[in-house]
Amino acid sequence: MKASRFLVSTLKEAPADAEVASHRLMTRAGMIKKLGAGIYTYMPMGLRVIRKVEAIVREEMNRAGAVEMTMPVVQPAELWQETGRFDKMGPELLRIKDRHDRDFVIQPTSEEVVTDIARQEIRSYKQLPKNFYQIQTKFRDERRPRFGLMRGREFIMKDAYSFDRSPEAAKASYQVMAQAYRRIFDRFGLRYRAVAADSGAIGGDLSEEFQVIAATGEDAIVYCPDSDYAANMEKAEALAPTGPRGAATQQMTKTPTPGKSTCEDVAALLGVPLSTTVKSLVLATDLLDDQGAIKATQVWLLLLRGDHDMNEVKVGKLPGLAGFRFATVGEIEAHFGCKPGYLGPIHMKQPVKLVADREVALMADWICGANEPDFHITGVNWGRDLPEPDLVADLRNVVAGDPSPDGKGVLAIERGIEVGHVFYLGTKYSQAMNATFLEEDGKPRPLEMGCYGIGITRLPAAAIEQNHDERGIIWPDALAPFTVVLCPIGMDRSAEVKAAADALYDQLLADGVDVLLDDRNERPGAMFADWELIGVPHRLVISDRGLKEGQFEYQHRRDTAATKVPAAEAAAFLKGRLAV
Structure with missing residues (x-):
């Protein structure tokens, strides 16, 4: 891609309502544009990041045996009334009526719809297990939308639903998804923790959250530095103190x-x-x-x-x-x-x-x-x-220094941003909606279900909260809108610079590198500031002076200084850096 044909729309100032780094930087970098409270347009630069998130999620879900479908954003209220959630869910569930005065909802999630599909399509134990997933727009009418994509009303989510014949089989499907999630978050290149979690209003009794570690996170993550124990604050157990009760020494x-x-x-x-x-x-x-x-x-x-x-x-x-x-x-x-x-x-x-x-x-x-x-x-x-x-x-929140429930040390606490959640649901929805299958003995049994979500549009915001500095965003390679940016200095005035830039750009494209050539003829300072703000991880500068020396200048977004690279070896050097 060439910058002159793309949309690069950076801003010097963040909007006044931007409270966190990700909101400020995504707006300034031209990745999102606010349309209404908690509702954003995903601009071309931001959409490239979202599509990269989706691609990794889709690859790993398919690898894990899940089957993709798309369920409607607008759903009939009758399904939600079957489970009781039409009334119980509260004002976060956006309820609407059509011209015939029939009730509908704008989906915040799709347990009811997918269970309706399962009760129609799954007849026999021979058809199990099944796992259906979608990457689809959701809407939750947040009382106070804030923090940009971190807590918006409209968002994109990957939600998946597994169906099994027994609790044991369902828990095996849960573990398949839990491992798939670890592969997904490993590929994103973010620091994260998988923590035991409370299932909340969605139901179920086996649950893990995937939390991106960030100082600005809303959630407290409890973990033991000396073991694998990790849980969110709601789930973390405060152990009973050891020893008998002390004897009275004072008068009341x-x-x-x-x-x-x-x-x-x-x-x-x-x-x-x-x-x-x-x-x-x-x-x-x-x-x-x-x-x-x-x-x-x-x-x-x-x-x-x-x-x-x-x-x-x-x-x-x-x-x-x-x-x-x-x-x-x-x-x-x-x-x-x-x-x-x-x-x-x-x-x-x-x-x-x-x-x-x-x-x-x-x-x-x-x-x-x-x-x-x-x-x-x-x-x-x-x-x-x-x-x-x-x-x-146990009535209380744990505090740092409490004994770890696994007996292997003491607890520490850090902040995190929830970007994924996996649940074992059991028969909560299948029983309410009479979603059954015929077992081997010919008798109907309720389907055992699991539910697995990833916040597709929340994840880039969480990544920025973890990876930014005073100049802008610092994307991991897997999430960057462009992995490499070529910055030719004065290519409108130098045929040699233009030729070298075009040749390297063509070579990198042919090698499958996600590269952008900045052919806007901007001044070097403005050009560099744009790409530091946008957060492209790898930058290569091509200039007349460098060409005379037979060298280009490479700088990773985290580097404090540039490294000279022989011009003839630039493509190989970049590919080597991308493989790290």
Whole structure:
């Protein structure tokens, strides 16, 4: 490709709403152009990156035995009503009506559609296993679209769905996909981690996220530097502390703490470590009747150490706490006789279900609210001052330095951007939609399913978050819009420079190199700035001075200085660098 025939549209300034590096740089490099909130046009330069992502994904999915199809962007609501997700999914699901007043959705994902295909096409166990995938536009009506392609409303996603005859076979299909994903992300040339994950609203119980490591990532990744253990924050287990509970050494005392309503303030006032305080979190669960009205409410008190944070995903999986909400001020006052800030498990007005974190269950002489403004209770001990909790469980987010659950060291935490996710779904969707097959014994069985997604348009943004500097993007070779750029200096004034540039360009094209010749006759400074901003990894400069010396100048995007290369060996040199 020659630059004069392409569209190179770089900008000196980023838009005011660009909050992260990838949004700023993709806009300045002319890769995306905003059309509306969370909706972008993929400009020619950006589309080349997206197509390279798609090509790698397609090759590895095909290699793994998946079969490509394309499912509609607009889907009838009836399928989503079969699984209940039409009502449950919330406002992120964009619902529309056609001219006949029939309900449709703009697909955010395609479990319902692919399950409908499977129940029509798969009749016998002899047809299994099957894996269907698509690379298709999706839409999720994000409340606050931001960060460019990182959290847009319209995006391109690869989603795949496996169908098997048994849980064991489905888990084998899951492993095939998990390994295919590792090959895909290895080929992208990015630093990433595959981490154990919670399956969330999509369902299932076996799940991994693929996280690109970046300081600006929204997700916390927990890992052990001394082992293979890795999980996202929602999934990472905080092990119970070792050893028995300490003996009581203090008397329980009501202690004035005027104006000190947080654990941090109380610890500072009393001159004690924050880890000796206990925070009280009040939750509620509602029992509904057949019409969806609340017929009973259970209030829960969760106790965590003052320096720990509650993990909502873990809490939501505890017996009785599915679908919990935070209690209202009225509910809190009715049960504790006090507004939030001074709450505790002693001297309550009404009984609650008491749940203690594993750490709290083994604490002695701890501090909690007194259920009276401006007072806390010190020297609290289980058994002596209050009964044992109704439930002891892992309620908290892990912190760096916690023991690794595999027993092989301590945990560390880094930031990541989720770009892929694999799930074992089981029969969640096949049972809801009556998608069955006939087993060898002639009896119908529900299909066992898996689900596998990659954010095609999110991935380039994640790559930029990981790979950029003050001059612009630094693409890995596999993702760059062009792998090599030839920069002839003054080719409009020098027949020798033009001839050398054209000859090298033709040779590289013939050798299958993804090369661009910048024939725009820009000044060297402007030309170099454009390609550093765009992030082409390999640059070769051709000039009159260099030709007289029989040399070109090569510079990788990460290099601080150019390297002189004999002109006659330039093509071989470049191909050698591309093979590294």
